[in-house]
Amino acid sequence: MIPLTKDNLTKADVQDKLEEIFSHYKGEKQELIPILQEAQGQFRYLPAAAMREIARFLRMPESTIYGVSTFYSQFKLTPLGKKLIRVCRGTACHVRGAAKVLAEIEKQLGLKAGETSDDMEYTLETVACIGACALAPTMTIDSETYGKMTTKKVAEVLGVRSKAE
Amino acid sequence: MSEAKPSNGNKQRTIYICQGTGCISGKSFEITEALKKAIVEQGLQGAKVDFTGCHGFCEQGPVAIVEPEGIFYAHVTVADVQEIVESHLRDGKPVERLFYKDPVSGEAIPYHKDIKFYSMQQRIILRNCGRLNPERIEDYMATGGYESLNKVLKEMTPEQLIDEIKRSGLRGRGGAGFPTGTKWEFCHNAVGDQKYMICNADEGDPGAFMDRSTMEGDPHTVIEGMTIAAYAIGASEGYIYIRAEYPLAVKRVRLAIQQAEEKGFLGDNILGSDFSLHIHVKEGAGAFVCGEETALMASIEGKRGMPRSRPPFPANSGLWGKPTTINNVKSLATVPVIITKGAEWYAGTGTEKSKGTCVFALTGKIANSGLIEVPMGIPLRKIIYEIGGGIPGGKKFKAVQTGGPSGGCLPESYLDQPVDYESLSAAGSMMGSGGMVVMDEETCMVDVARYFLSFTQAESCGKCVPCRVGTKQMLDILERICRGEGKPEDIPLLQQLGEQIKAGSLCGLGQTAPNPVLTTLRYFRDEYEAHINEKRCPALSCTKLISFYILPDKCQGCGICARNCPSECIVGDKRMVHVIDQDKCVRCGTCLEVCPERFGAVVKVSAEKVDVPDEPIPVKEKPKVAAASQGE
Numbered sequence: 082m083i084p085l086t087k088d089n090l091t092k093a094d095v096q097d098k099l100e101e102i103f104s105h106y107k108g109e110k111q112e113l114i115p116i117l118q119e120a121q122g123q124f125r126y127l128p129a130a131a132m133r134e135i136a137r138f139l140r141m142p143e144s145t146i147y148g149v150s151t152f153y154s155q156f157k158l159t160p161l162g163k164k165l166i167r168v169c170r171g172t173a174c175h176v177r178g179a180a181k182v183l184a185e186i187e188k189q190l191g192l193k194a195g196e197t198s199d200d201m202e203y204t205l206e207t208v209a210c211i212g213a214c215a216l217a218p219t220m221t222i223d224s225e226t227y228g229k230m231t232t233k234k235v236a237e238v239l240g241v242r243s244k245a246e
Numbered sequence: 247m248s249e250a251k252p253s254n255g256n257k258q259r260t261i262y263i264c265q266g267t268g269c270i271s272g273k274s275f276e277i278t279e280a281l282k283k284a285i286v287e288q289g290l291q292g293a294k295v296d297f298t299g300c301h302g303f304c305e306q307g308p309v310a311i312v313e314p315e316g317i318f319y320a321h322v323t324v325a326d327v328q329e330i331v332e333s334h335l336r337d338g339k340p341v342e343r344l345f346y347k348d349p350v351s352g353e354a355i356p357y358h359k360d361i362k363f364y365s366m367q368q369r370i371i372l373r374n375c376g377r378l379n380p381e382r383i384e385d386y387m388a389t390g391g392y393e394s395l396n397k398v399l400k401e402m403t404p405e406q407l408i409d410e411i412k413r414s415g416l417r418g419r420g421g422a423g424f425p426t427g428t429k430w431e432f433c434h435n436a437v438g439d440q441k442y443m444i445c446n447a448d449e450g451d452p453g454a455f456m457d458r459s460t461m462e463g464d465p466h467t468v469i470e471g472m473t474i475a476a477y478a479i480g481a482s483e484g485y486i487y488i489r490a491e492y493p494l495a496v497k498r499v500r501l502a503i504q505q506a507e508e509k510g511f512l513g514d515n516i517l518g519s520d521f522s523l524h525i526h527v528k529e530g531a532g533a534f535v536c537g538e539e540t541a542l543m544a545s546i547e548g549k550r551g552m553p554r555s556r557p558p559f560p561a562n563s564g565l566w567g568k569p570t571t572i573n574n575v576k577s578l579a580t581v582p583v584i585i586t587k588g589a590e591w592y593a594g595t596g597t598e599k600s601k602g603t604c605v606f607a608l609t610g611k612i613a614n615s616g617l618i619e620v621p622m623g624i625p626l627r628k629i630i631y632e633i634g635g636g637i638p639g640g641k642k643f644k645a646v647q648t649g650g651p652s653g654g655c656l657p658e659s660y661l662d663q664p665v666d667y668e669s670l671s672a673a674g675s676m677m678g679s680g681g682m683v684v685m686d687e688e689t690c691m692v693d694v695a696r697y698f699l700s701f702t703q704a705e706s707c708g709k710c711v712p713c714r715v716g717t718k719q720m721l722d723i724l725e726r727i728c729r730g731e732g733k734p735e736d737i738p739l740l741q742q743l744g745e746q747i748k749a750g751s752l753c754g755l756g757q758t759a760p761n762p763v764l765t766t767l768r769y770f771r772d773e774y775e776a777h778i779n780e781k782r783c784p785a786l787s788c789t790k791l792i793s794f795y796i797l798p799d800k801c802q803g804c805g806i807c808a809r810n811c812p813s814e815c816i817v818g819d820k821r822m823v824h825v826i827d828q829d830k831c832v833r834c835g836t837c838l839e840v841c842p843e844r845f846g847a848v849v850k851v852s853a854e855k856v857d858v859p860d861e862p863i864p865v866k867e868k869p870k871v872a873a874a875s876q877g878e
Contacts, residue, residue: 113548114531118490152550152707153531155490171452172647172683173609175697181834188812209534209701211491212455213268214609214681215304215616224493226271232836 088160090128098123099134108138113149117156126157162197162204166190166222166239171210173217178231182218183207185232189239258292259335262311263322264376266300266462267455267494269308273324277308280324284331293335299463299498301376302617303363306346311358311376318358319344349613349635363614366633368595370603371419371579372456372619375463380498383505386466392511394585398474399519404434407478411581414589415601420446420537420574421649421678422754423600423667426581429571432561433479436569443476443484443523444565444572447499448542450489450534451650452701453681456605456617457575461488461495464579465502469525471578473512474585476523479571484523487542489530500527534705537679538753539564539572541707552707553753576605576680596622600666610647610683613638620665627661630684641686644785645770649678651698651705652758654765655691674765676758690787691770692777696724698762702755713756716747720763729790732778741767782853789833795856796837798823800847803865807837807848822862 102119106112113135120131127150136143150156168183187193190203197204213219216228220238227238263269263278274297281295301309306320310330317340319330326344333339345354346361355361369375378385386392398407412427433441445468449457461468468486476484488496503525506512514522528546535541536551543565545551564570580602584592593601600622606629609615613635620629626646630636637643645655648665654675656663663669667677685694703717720743723736744760744767751757767774776782783791796807796816801823808816808824813832818824826837838848849856 111546111548114545115529118529118531149548149550152552153533155530155532170701172650172681172697173453173607173615175452176610176683176685176689176694184834208491209450209705210452210454211267212449212458213271213304214453214455214607216268216271216307217609217615219271226267228268228271 088128090130092130092134095124095128095131095134099131099138103138106138108140110139110141113139113141113146114153117146117150121156125161126159129158160197160201162201164203164222166203166205167208167211167220168194168205169209169211169213169217169219169221170207171212171214171217171219173214174210174219177217179218181232182220182230182235185235186220186239189235257338258294259315260294260296260313261330261335262313262376263295263297264299264301264307264309265297266304266307266459267492268300268304270494272308272321274308274322276324277310277322277327280327281331284327285335288331288336290331290335293331296379298376298378299380300459300617301463302372302459303361303614304617305615312340315340316358317356318346318361320346349638363616363618363633363635366628367619368603368621369619370583370592370595371460371467371576371605372463372617373583374467375459375617378464380463380465381501383466383502383509386464387509390586391466391582392470392506392509394582395470395473395511396517397585398477399517399521404478404480407474407585408434410589411478411584412589414584414592415596415599416577416580416584416592417600417667418574419576419580419604419680421652421676421680423677426573426577429561429573430475430478432559433481433569433571436562438569440483440568441479441481442565442568442570443472443479443481444539444542444546444570445472445484445486445575445578446537446539446542446572447486447488447492447495447575448530448537449492449575449679450537450705451652451679451681453609453647453650453683454607454679456607456680458492458495459617460575460579461492461499465495465499466506467579467582468499468575469502469506469512471581472525472573473506473516473523474581475571475573475578477521479569481571482522482524484525485528485546485565486525487528487530487536487546489536490532496527496529503527533707534701535707535753535755538755541753542572543570550707552709553755555752574679597664597666599668604665604677604680606648606680606682608634608682608684611637611641611686611689612684622666623664625662625664626656629665629682630661634684637684637686641688643684644687644689645685645691645694647675647683647685647694647762648681649676649758649761650681651702652676652754652761653678653681654761655685655694655769656765657769674761674768676761688785688787690728690783690785691766691773692724692727692783693785693787695763695766696721696728699724699759702759706755706759710751710753710756712747712750713752713759716743716750717756717759719743720747720760724763727774727777728783728788730777730781730788732774734778736778737767737771737774780853784852786850786852788852792833792850792852793828793854793856794826794831794833794835794837795849795851795858796824796826796841797847797849797856798859798863799866800845801865802845802847804842804845806840806842810836810840812836818862821865823859823865825859825862 417423541551560570803821815827815830
């Protein structure tokens with residue numbers, strides 16, 4: 082079972098942003114996934130309070146919202162770090178050494194795939210395929226894609242980001 | 247190959263920069279801006295900068311083409327911009343150092359048309375990719391775009407259109423190969439007040455990216471094909487379901503829909519006819535199983551994307567219970583060409599049962615990786631060695647994996663087989679979405695099977711027990727084998743589980759998930775046996791079964807390995823032979839990578855003991871060093 086987040090957000094914290102999102106929708110059941118996507122775009126994850134409000138807006142049981150949110154890997158029920166690092170584990174990346182790249186990133190950040198650092202700076206996860214297979218192995222940091230990764234390039238890619246702040 | 251001739255610098259030239267996902271990661275936005283700036287600075291009147299979608303040759307990215315000469319530049323960087331502008335655009339002298347180098351001959355090739363990777367392809371689906379600006383509908387219209395739609399609406403009835411597609415022999419490019427015309431006919435004949443047309447752009451197979459490139463490079467082709475299909479079945483609403491991992495494709499398709507509506511190619515009363523179609527974009531949310539048509543429809547309806555049993559087929563009861571047709575991006579991108587050039591022309595390419603062309607994403611251990619489009623029936627050998635340029639680094643070919651997690655791994659003996667739906671299924675693999683991953687001697691086939699199973703196991707929606715539980719059991723066994731804990735009875739057990747999962751699952755995911763295991767068992771059983779019986783990984787890939795040693799007669803005591811070792815398990819001193827503590831070693835291979843080539847002192851072995859000292863010993867003096875010191 083995937084635990085709901087232990088954040089302290091209340092209805093009041095999420096309401097304004099959600100009202101804005103709801104104003105683009107009619108409240109039909111088919112709108113659930115786009116609404117969840119927009120809500121996640123706002124909060125960078127799906128706070129429990131937001132899921133309850135979405136259930137109310139669509140007049141659906143909370144369990145259905147929870148069921149859909151946990152079915153799709155895009156939806157996060159716990160807060161993400163400021164930077165989302167995703168390592169591709171597609172086939173082309175796999176045969177060209179993605180596992181070593183991931184291990185190096187895990188070592189440098191002190192995180193395992195799926196974890197977020199305690200200071201909320203980084204979230205590290207793997208992704209099935211980003212479709213940039215000719216540049217394998219690949220990784221992304223937020224919306225930037227990095228191709229032809231090597232263990233040596235990891236420090237550079239992670240380093241460039243931390244210097245940029 | 248011909249030499250690039252210097253030409254007049256005042257000529258009108260356009261440099262097209264690729265802005266597909268691959269080249270963008272190589273900073274093609276920055277290159278475009280730098281080019282624009284440099285052209286203004288140089289005051290060049292004739293030179294223009296434009297961009298295109300994916301050329302397919304992402305390996306060489308960022309790529310640029312200068313027209314009208316057709317000069318192809320590979321691996322362009324911002325630092326090259328000044329030289330391109332001054333030498334080529336101003337003085338008419340192409341920059342030779344940026345030419346593509348043939349991986350076999352090493353020869354520099356100036357012209358796009360002479361590059362084997364392109365010249366051996368036959369592009370129908372990808373005909374415009376890399377050739378036009380995907381964000382301008384006028385570019386697409388200049389190539390004859392939307393004329394097929396016009397022809398269909400003005401000259402053909404839906405029945406005539408369906409007949410034309412049936413005669414062309416077009417089969418679904420999503421992988422299963424169902425005849426497209428027949429699919430349309432079912433839906434056309436179905437009774438319903440509302441029908442839906444869906445474009446399946448949920449390209450989830452790891453290792454395939456042709457749908458992404460088509461949508462990024464030529465989105466109007468997909469929209470035109472989809473509109474024609476909607477006319478055939480009588481749909482007035484359409485959905486394009488694109489996976490969320492493809493933000494650029496989503497953006498370009500949305501823009502293309504808006505442009506098509508403005509020009510009257512979409513919306514109410516298209517081109518003055520009675521036919522209306524509204525297309526909506528739905529973004530997927532990261533579930534592989536949603537590539538399955540009934541799961542995809544559930545996802546559009548806002549539900550968990552779980553497949554349901556068929557019948558009823560979507561043609562009769564699809565989205566919201568209404569008659570629905572679902573076609574893949576590539577099938578739809580082919581449709582406008584069939585209308586323009588005719589069913590007979592299309593059926594002239596390919597084999598008897600598989601007509602036309604197919605697109606493959608050629609990746610893995612291959613010199614030229616990228617997207618290729620070839621006639622059906624072409625032998626695998628030609629794809630891998632002629633278009634793909636063979637295996638890099640002098641390594642030996644081992645297998646080619648087609649069809650992604652649903653497909654299989656084929657050995658060298660299949661290289662002369664023609665590529666089409668039937669031959670690939672007969673070999674235990676499938677066409678699938680067109681991923682083609684080449685593997686060399688360093689790829690462990692047990693590990694590849696384990697890899698695919700870990701993917702399908704994680705993506706199983708959980709509805710059918712054989713798929714949900716069976717793939718987990720198979721994965722556990724494969725993980726055990728890779729750790730060197732396999733048992734002889736594992737092989738028949740894997741076989742049995744695989745066949746039961748195939749027989750007992752509802753949708754394509756479960757029905758094909760065991761294929762990578764079953765084909766590797768069929769063609770590479772010796773590798774399984776080596777792992778199980780000898781605790782040996784022949785490809786020297788499974789970390790639990792390999793060891794690294796430093797050869798005492800080669801080590802010069804430079805200490806590079808010890809300094810780089812992440813687990814600090816190498817002991818030694820200056821001019822002392824270094825020794826790896828096998829108990830602490832994590833088998834990362836860093837020592838092998840960093841050991842200077844002239845020493846080559848680190849070896850990787852599996853199930854083999856190498857004679858090395860237990861403690862560091864002094865480096866043996868080389869005779870040559872001794873001879874040199876005599877002179878002192």
